[in-house]
Amino acid sequence: MAKKMTGAILPGNSTVEFREFDVPKPGYGQVLVATRASTICGSDIRAIYREHMGKGAEGYISGMIAGHEPCGVVAKAGPGTREFTEGDRVIVYHISGCGICYNCRMGYAIACTSKNRQAYGWQRNGGMAEYILCDEKDLIALPDELTYKDGASVACGFGTAYEALEKIGINGNDAVLVVGLGPVGLATLMLCKAMGAEKLIGVEMNDYRIQLAKDMKLVDYVIKPSDTAVDEILALTGGHGVERAIDCSASDAGRQTAVRATRDWGKIALVGEGNTMSLNPSPDMMHSQKSIYGSWVTSTWRMMDLVEHLVRWGIHPGELVTDEFQVERADEAYALMASGKCGKVAVVFPEK
Template sequence: MRQTYDDLMRAVCFESFRTTPTIAELPDPVAPADGVVIAVEATGLCRSDWHAWSGHDDTVALPHVPGHELVGHIVEVGAGVREWTLGQRVTTPFVGGCGACEWCASGNAQVCPDQTQPGFTHFGSWAEKVVIRHADLNLVAVDDEIPAEAACSLGCRFATSFRGLHDRARLAAGETLAVFGCGGVGLSAIMIARALGARVVAVDISAEALALASRHGAEVLVDSTGLTPAEVAAEVVRAAGSAPAVTLEALGRADTMNAALLCLAPLGRHVQIGLFAGPPEAAIGRVISHELSFLGSHGMAAADYPALLDLVRSGALRPQDLVTRTITLEETPEALRAMDAGTHPGMTIIRP
């Protein structure tokens, strides 16, 4: 039977990698037995979406709808879901666990071998509706008082930065953190570090990005334009007055990662969040000689969200302050293509 318009939704879709996406009318998604359908209130434009569109992630099948940061209301519930009901306002980690493996059982769904990711393993949130699987494990309730601009970023950049600094690096009050790359992830890390009581050095080549970093808590700014990794590292130490205890790389570039490793104090901890298009060459000699810790952060399990949400509710962390641009679905394809030249300062959110 031919579908009516009411059975369709608008979505940003691309048929092949690196070609401009279109606004398509696609069949409404159906909730699997263990999942839900969410009507998207707001969704983020993230560098990871650019990687998916560029063909850097082998989980992406064509045609494809990107988008993995979201907040919205449940509009359909699968028969096997026990913890969630129609109408609830929710977000979700961009990594969803299967709920059946040892990693999910230990509370580490973010590294589940059978993980699902909206916008990567299946159609994502650059649409009017999106499916989230294994809902009882992977959904997070969001208070109505939390703005959509704050809530939609909690699924990826804020959760990944929070886990990287709070749980992986165990950043302590009074320590110095150097953040390399002051886009959405980097600015999230700066805000989180300040909420945790750390001192922050921001490193970028963009004066506008550094100005935003200063506005959101960075005490020391380093313009790395034209400098080698060794020169950037030396400038970070000079400007900060000492070598940082923790570094975080948010771009996915070998040169900035190595600058971060080269400036670390002995026994320092490096958090790698930026994704690489291919395997990078790393300053392994420095890692060995200074006994550095190299830590990845791949999102955060839904069960670990309460501490992050408490910071947002208290006002100590205000993700909404990083939003510098709000666009429509129709404006999203061009915004994605523009990321070839770099990210837009601050955070961009999409209102379907």
């Protein structure tokens, strides 16, 4: 095993820097994972790549190896590990929580309240390097039926989509609206289709992603954002609106569309991060008896549930990866993801 490795860091000015790092050694309860795939998340672009946003638990520490969606194989297990051993294929749940607070004990380390909470790729080194040092408790087994790109896609994007869909419930009676067809929106469509949704409607302005959704046969109808978008959705649903809506756009207008295009007693999940939401509570929510659910990433137990269902459904999240780069070209990978002219972008690490 090499003693040095190249890691990609994000200075915050829409550039990527490469630095040499020591290959870490696992301590008690830790494992060294050889990265096989690490995908790029929209939050990496929004909150780190363009400029460093957030403080404390949500702040990027300058100089950390980027990448919070890694997947790979255990290269070495440290003392005190109890489950994973060399050769095991694993997904890294990207928040390392304290394990003791209420949220951690629920499995939602994403909402850990401890000052010791750390996110891979943000406050501790992430997956944009050949190896990543992980706490064993943060690992999810990757079934043999799934690829490393599948696992990396699950690590954040598909896990986030699945969590939201489980909160609002999806079944064969539902017309479902997905606002924003970036990677998380496309993941949402793929999962809704697997769950048997009756009709899938997307709202998106990016022509590349509209065509990608159509080419993959993930959507029945796509509407571009406009003042008439809600009316168009109502027309597609017999004037009633959709039973379920998920906003992945993070835009005020997109969220309004999701709420107003949902039928009486319907449910809406908010997934996209940032910005604001402007509603008129009585006509938009109260009189129509709608429910809005906030959903932030997912839990370790839900991620385990997801990978089991992916195998059962026979679907592969990695199919949303449209572009692959080796780590030496991570600058090109981040630039492409920032352009929006792509699906999911992955940095891959060939086995040696």
